[in-house]
Amino acid sequence: MNPSSLKNRHVLLAVTGGIAVYKAAELIRRLRSEEAEVTVVMTESSQRFITPLTFESLSGNKVYTDIFSVPMAHITLPESADLFVIAPATANIIGKLASGIADDMVALSFLAFRGPVIFAPAMNWRMYEHPVLQRNIKTLRDLGCQEVEPEEGELACGEYGVGRMAEAGRIIEAVKGCLTKKDLAGLKVLVVAGPTREYIDPVRFISNRSSGKMGYALAGVALRRGADVTLVSGPVSVEPPLGARVVRVETSDEMLEAVKKNLGGVDVLLMAAAVADFVPDDYSPVKREKEGGFTLKLRPSPDIVKAVSGIRKRPFIVGFSAETGPNIAKAKKKLGEKGMDFIVFNDVTLEGAGFDTDTNKISVIDEDGVADYPLMSKEGCAEIIFDHYLRHSR
Secondary structure (H helix, E strand, O other): OOOOOOOOOEEEEEEOOOHHHHHHHHHHHHHHHOOOEEEEEEOOHHHHOOOHHHHHHHHOOOOEOOOOOOOOHHHHHHHHOOEEEEEEEOHHHHHHHHHOOOOOHHHHHHHHOOOOEEEEEOOOHHHHHOHHHHHHHHHHHHOOOEEOOOEEEEOOOOOEEEEEOOOHHHHHHHHHHHOOOOOOOOOEEEEEEOEOOEEEEOOEEEOOOOOOHHHHHHHHHHHHOOOEEEEEEOOOOOOOOOOOEEEEOOOHHHHHHHHHHOOOOOOEEEEOOEOOOEEEOOOOOOOOOOOOOOOOOEEEOOOHHHHHHOOOOOOEEEEEEEEOOOOHHHHHHHHHHHOOOEEEEEEOOOOOOOOOOOEEOEEEEEOOEEEEOOOEEHHHHHHHHHHHHHHHHO
């Protein structure tokens, strides 16, 4: 089972009265797409922005708004929930929860709940920065609640500052993190992701189609499972997971130096980057002229895995082999030649398993043989890869 899966997990979502309440609709949609069960409780003021019918339609469940209409709902709902999420969390509800006031469905449910709590503040930047509000947030944090901090940007009032409710993706990531076993806690993980650019001149370069999605999925899953994560990344358009230390690079030489610099104390290196195989041998400091054409001479790029596997106190090394066709023999050869602990093979010509997709079909190859897996999300692949690592490292 995918440790980060939300399938059949029951999320109790509390919605309170702020303009950001419209984002709760998208959050419900995202949770349902992850196959989570969602039940919504609303404060009276939140209903001035969106009606309960909207949330009933999106969640497929009854919405609870009144502490008297369904007696004991504030007890039975928390009992059946795996996680309590408050989004948006207004200054008012944060103050109530920090003070133990219980006069509505949200506050009553909070006091009755015994499990992980996530809250996503949303308000004007002056309110968010006020010492009283920050004291109340600290109280909730000290109780074990997790804040998904608001973002900086233009606010509903027209001002600019920190106070926008976090986007649904960040809250989903926090949800998954709360519900995931921390079996990588205490480990330092170094993930290398994305393509490299090898420059011909200041405006042209050789690269490949790597999107970085596989490496970023590895970094995100490692963080959820409790690891300390450094992500060395080539140029990609993917947002890095919150909590990872990100080192940006462009060329293969820069990637090699970044890996060496961040290798200290690392337990496992996941070399998911698609390093360009060749580097122009003659870089031109000025743009080459188009007229007449030119001959481009190439040399091999540095082999980062070989450079790391040759050191005395090396980390556990997971390599990747993207091939055009079912060439597992080539991946097996790389495993032995480069001194990796295991290698992840995928055929990029298969539908849904190539570059820039959200899915992959992998085979994990080690000294014991080959383990094949069906097409799945890259996040699911990352879970499998770390499961293999844990079995090897025991």
